[in-house]
Amino acid sequence: MKILVVEDEDTIREVVAAYLNQAGFTTMEAEDGEKALELLDKNSFDLIVLDLNLPKVDGIEVCKTVRKTSKIPIIMLTARVEEIDELIGLESGADDYVKKPFKPSVLVARIKALLRRTKSSEEKIKVGELIIDPEKMKIKKNEDSLEFTTTQFNILYTLAKEPGKVFTRDKLLDSAYDSSLPPDILDRTIDAHIKAIRKKIEENTRKPKYILTVIGKGYKFSEEV
16 A cells, blocks of 8 residues: 655655555655645655645645645644644544644554444445435435545434434444544544534534434434435
């Protein structure tokens, strides 16, 4: 499997690439967003490790550009501690994020977990106007294909499999992330993902018919669709 490592700090980029190579992955490197987009245009990758703060073209813009044509898994690296930046990164289409400083071994574990979640043999779900196909990682609404990140897909599929069941944010985190990994993903990250999913599947996000909020509990998929 081939991974693109995009990081402007030479030491971090080289260490990450070395750990990934040792883990059996093939890597290519880019030191800025412009170079990353050039490599993405000419090569096929299975996952992108993407720094948020990049020269020339920043990580969020790279992520948004990639999402226009691809569902490739993206892990965002960020040194920013402000919660809003993390949520913006996820809303731009990232599947996961890792805060700097981090242990390279932890990043490799997150990458392996994310790649595992891209593979599924479960059955497709047809509900309302939606067709959710885990084998192909595709979602259609009225025969129109919708673009979802891997994490967004996993959350929606988890909810849709058991309509009426209330899932806490922790339970949804477990479905979207490997629970053996460090628990630095915030509950509000799930809220950001739910917001993004609703924009894609709901006619009216203020009055959703598919994903319902259970105040003080979490979320559930409607039984009345």
